[in-house]
Amino acid sequence: MAPGMNTVANDTMTNDPILKVEHLSMRFGGLMAINDLSFEAKRGDITALIGPNGAGKTTVFNCITGFYKPTMGMISMRQKAGKTFLLERITDFEITRDAKVARTFQNIRLFSGLTVLENLLVAQHNMLMKASGYTILGLLGLPTYKKASVESIEIAKYWLEKAHLIERADDPAGDLPYGAQRRLEIARAMCTGPELLCLDEPAAGLNPHESLALNGLLRSIRKDNDTSILLIEHDMSVVMEISDHVVVLEYGHKISDGTPDHVKNDAKVIAAYLGVEDDEVEEVIEEIEGTQGGMQQ
Amino acid sequence: MANMSNMSERAGGSLTAWALREGFYAGAVSLGLFVLFVGLETTQNIRNELVLNRRLGLLGIFVIVAAVGRFLTVAYLRPWAAARKAAAAAKPAEGEEGFSKRNFSKIAIVFLLLYPLIAISIFGVQGSLKWVDNLGIQILIYVMLAWGLNIVVGLAGLLDLGYVAFYAVGAYSYALLSQHFGLSFWVLLPLAGILAAFWGMILGFPVLRLKGDYLAIVTLAFGEIIRLVLINWTEVTKGTFGVSGIPKVSVFGIWSFDVSAANNFAKAFGLPMSSAYYKIFLFYLILALALLTAYVTIRLRRMPIGRTWEAMREDEIACRSLGINTVTTKLTAFSIGAMFGGFAGSFFAVRQGFVSPESFVFLESAIILAIVVLGGMGSLVGIAVAAVVMIGGTELLREMQFLKRVFGPDFTPELYRMLIFGLAMVVVMVWKPRGFVGSREPTAFLRERKVVSGSFTKEGHG
Numbered sequence: 001m002a003p004g005m006n007t008v009a010n011d012t013m014t015n016d017p018i019l020k021v022e023h024l025s026m027r028f029g030g031l032m033a034i035n036d037l038s039f040e041a042k043r044g045d046i047t048a049l050i051g052p053n054g055a056g057k058t059t060v061f062n063c064i065t066g067f068y069k070p071t072m073g074m075i076s077m078r079q080k081a082g083k084t085f086l087l088e089r090i091t092d093f094e095i096t097r098d099a100k101v102a103r104t105f106q107n108i109r110l111f112s113g114l115t116v117l118e119n120l121l122v123a124q125h126n127m128l129m130k131a132s133g134y135t136i137l138g139l140l141g142l143p144t145y146k147k148a149s150v151e152s153i154e155i156a157k158y159w160l161e162k163a164h165l166i167e168r169a170d171d172p173a174g175d176l177p178y179g180a181q182r183r184l185e186i187a188r189a190m191c192t193g194p195e196l197l198c199l200d201e202p203a204a205g206l207n208p209h210e211s212l213a214l215n216g217l218l219r220s221i222r223k224d225n226d227t228s229i230l231l232i233e234h235d236m237s238v239v240m241e242i243s244d245h246v247v248v249l250e251y252g253h254k255i256s257d258g259t260p261d262h263v264k265n266d267a268k269v270i271a272a273y274l275g276v277e278d279d280e281v282e283e284v285i286e287e288i289e290g291t292q293g294g295m296q297q
Numbered sequence: 298m299a300n301m302s303n304m305s306e307r308a309g310g311s312l313t314a315w316a317l318r319e320g321f322y323a324g325a326v327s328l329g330l331f332v333l334f335v336g337l338e339t340t341q342n343i344r345n346e347l348v349l350n351r352r353l354g355l356l357g358i359f360v361i362v363a364a365v366g367r368f369l370t371v372a373y374l375r376p377w378a379a380a381r382k383a384a385a386a387a388k389p390a391e392g393e394e395g396f397s398k399r400n401f402s403k404i405a406i407v408f409l410l411l412y413p414l415i416a417i418s419i420f421g422v423q424g425s426l427k428w429v430d431n432l433g434i435q436i437l438i439y440v441m442l443a444w445g446l447n448i449v450v451g452l453a454g455l456l457d458l459g460y461v462a463f464y465a466v467g468a469y470s471y472a473l474l475s476q477h478f479g480l481s482f483w484v485l486l487p488l489a490g491i492l493a494a495f496w497g498m499i500l501g502f503p504v505l506r507l508k509g510d511y512l513a514i515v516t517l518a519f520g521e522i523i524r525l526v527l528i529n530w531t532e533v534t535k536g537t538f539g540v541s542g543i544p545k546v547s548v549f550g551i552w553s554f555d556v557s558a559a560n561n562f563a564k565a566f567g568l569p570m571s572s573a574y575y576k577i578f579l580f581y582l583i584l585a586l587a588l589l590t591a592y593v594t595i596r597l598r599r600m601p602i603g604r605t606w607e608a609m610r611e612d613e614i615a616c617r618s619l620g621i622n623t624v625t626t627k628l629t630a631f632s633i634g635a636m637f638g639g640f641a642g643s644f645f646a647v648r649q650g651f652v653s654p655e656s657f658v659f660l661e662s663a664i665i666l667a668i669v670v671l672g673g674m675g676s677l678v679g680i681a682v683a684a685v686v687m688i689g690g691t692e693l694l695r696e697m698q699f700l701k702r703v704f705g706p707d708f709t710p711e712l713y714r715m716l717i718f719g720l721a722m723v724v725v726m727v728w729k730p731r732g733f734v735g736s737r738e739p740t741a742f743l744r745e746r747k748v749v750s751g752s753f754t755k756e757g758h759g
Contacts, residue, residue, distance in 0.1 A: 065618065067614075067617075067618075092617045092618065093616075093617045093618075093619075093620050093621055093622050093623070094620075095620075096617075096618060096619060096620030097620035097621075097622075102618070102619070102620075103618050104618075105614075105615070105618070109612050109614060109615040109618070110611075110612070110615070111607070111608045111611035111612055111615065112611060112612075112753050112754075112755070113607070113610075113611050113737060113749055113753045113754030113755055114604075114607060114608060114611060114739070114749070115739045115741075115742070115747070115749065117739075117741055117742065117743055118604060118607075118608075118739055118740060118741060119608075121601075121604060121740075121741055122601075122604050122605060122608040122616070122619060122621075123619045124601075125601050125604075125605055125619065125620070125621045126620055126621070128600075128601035129601045129602070132600055132601060132602075139593070139596055139597070139600065145600075153741065153743070157743065160743075166743075169742075169743040169744065170739065170742045170743055170744060170745050170746070170747045171747065172749045172750070172753040172754075173753075174753035175753060188619070189618075189619075192619055192620050
């Protein structure tokens with residue numbers, strides 16, 4: 001990299017995009033799940049991806065985290081150090097390991113037979129693997145591995161305290177109540193040391209009290225752990241409360257993009273979520289076409 | 298507790314009467330049921346006439362068994378079971394486990410170290426052969442094999458039905474390399490392990506994309522391929538004749554067990570000639586190998602790789618989302634599991650002095666897998682107990698000559714061992730669906746090491 005570029009990157013530290021999705025399309029047979037989607041997530045922001053059921057939000061996530069190979073398009077992730085990764089070209093586990101993008105799942109995927117602590121230790125696999133000399137040195141009982149293993153427990157402890165799970169550290173993960181499992185999954189993803197955290201419906205199934213606590217956790221992750229967040233969410237109390245930037249999808253298209261307030265008042269978003277009365281349809285279509293024309297100009 | 302006091306109040310006077318009544322009813326019902334089935338028998342006499350025989354004695358036995366059985370169940374068995382249940386409920390925290398339960402593995406290891414000496418002191422040098430060789434070594438080979446397979450099936454959750462292939466690779470590696478190149482056991486033992494691990498990887502690569510049933514079928518086929526190659530590649534393996542005259546192992550090259558050798562073990566110590574010393578040495582050798590397997594497994598479980606095996610058994614997709622390369626993780630599980638199979642194989646070759654494809658049939662794989670499942674997947678102690686029960690049990694059947702008195706002189710108990718094996722498996726699986734030890738020891742803890750109940754762990758889907 002040219003030395004000049006570094007300074008540019010530093011100047012725009014607060015506003016440069018960490019993730020850039022350009023012309024992303026994903027086709028399943030005859031179904032176009034995502035159609036020419038482009039958006040950006042800024043570094044240090046909480047970006048929300050919303051839309052009605054079946055809009056293709058989880059598909060976007062799966063493309064970003066490598067679980068699907070997109071049919072078309074480019075997804076680039078730029079790390080703090082300035083290194084850029086083209087996510088559509090690398091496999092899922094490399095995206096977490098090298099590009100530092102971690103994710104959670106819509107239907108929680110914990111290691112239910114492992115304890116809460118062990119779940120967090122598995123997440124630190126790559127670091128521990130290196131410290132144990134790919135198992136060989138660790139098997140011989142070398143101190144580097146012992147040190148790393150103590151450190152990994154400290155990291156796990158930090159996240160357990162942050163997610164209010166420290167009391168349950170030695171219980172099997174499958175034994176936790178639903179809300180705690182959600183928090184544990186986030187804590188586990190954070191133990192991989194990501195720069196971008198992708199959360200697939202983190203507030204699904206939480207009660208109002210728990211989603212309030214989740215807001216606090218996500219804010220703290222952004223602020224204290226210097227991690228940008230991209231989230232899919234249906235719970236508007238979470239989305240409108242914490243996100244800096246909202247992208248709205250419908251049928252694989254982006255229909256709105258902006259601040260929560262902008263999106264909230266967007267006619268297309270309201271139409272997508274609530275529908276419109278029959279006699280208003282033409283009005284809305286005209287309005288939409290008008291704004292699209294305006295945008296193109 | 299309230300239930301129990303109700304029970305005992307009733308027990309005071311009326312329980313016996315009630316049980317008697319129940320017994321009488323049961324007798325009456327069975328009389329009604331069996332009077333025609335059992336009480337009467339039709340036969341033909343010499344003139345081909347139908348004759349009705351009365352079998353009142355037999356009928357009486359049926360009725361008495363039903364009546365007495367019902368009486369005993371109601372009067373004694375049920376109150377006893379209820380009392381036991383109540384007592385178990387009264388103290389739910391079984392915090393204080395008995396000394397023998399807590400130190401089970403230590404006691405077991407000490408017992409195994411003393412086992413040949415105990416056998417000699419009871420049965421004499423020659424008499425101990427049967428106990429050390431047929432029982433001890435045989436069980437320990439299976440313990441080691443099952444512990445090796447446990448890495449693949451129990452920890453990583455990859456169902457492998459062709460594990461015996463690696464056993465065969467280890468056995469033939471030793472048999473052929475020692476015959477052709479004259480290398481000693483101590484050189485070939487690690488080499489056999491490495492070769493088996495290599496074959497583990499060769500199996501691993503094509504099956505990486507498979508899960509569950511499909512994986513099981515391909516590994517099954519792999520086991521058969523190895524066996525068929527051993528049968529048909531006659532120039533190298535001598536086919537079904539097998540490789541014989543495999544050299545014995547020496548005590549690290551210092552003493553030999555060959556009768557003609559100058560440094561013969563018995564001669565060196567001035568002992569009378571006997572094959573028992575060799576068998577006892579083999580016993581300690583397989584004990585050491587099995588304990589090595591256990592030690593490495595315990596260490597690996599606390600390393601990132603072992604933890605990841607278990608995580609992969611729980612959820613492979615989650616593993617990938619955490620930046621874990623599941624391909625290499627699976628390959629390490631296959632190859633390390635195979636390596637221990639290879640060690641056990643070369644030990645098998647040196648013990649038998651003869652290997653043929655007969656020893657590596659699918660049944661062996663099935664037995665090893667059954668031991669792992671019965672013991673409780675992932676649990677070393679449970680698997681060892683299951684191996685003792687399964688292999689020791691079938692070996693002991695040979696000794697049970699009194700069964701001949703029950704089933705007649707034609708009864709050969711050995712022939713029924715698979716039947717009893719199957720029956721035992723059904724019983725154990727009904728009684729303990731997760732195997733003898735269904736729970737899981739966590740590999741790390743913050744405050745307190747709590748055992749993870751079997752209901753949370755998964756079996757893995759490949």
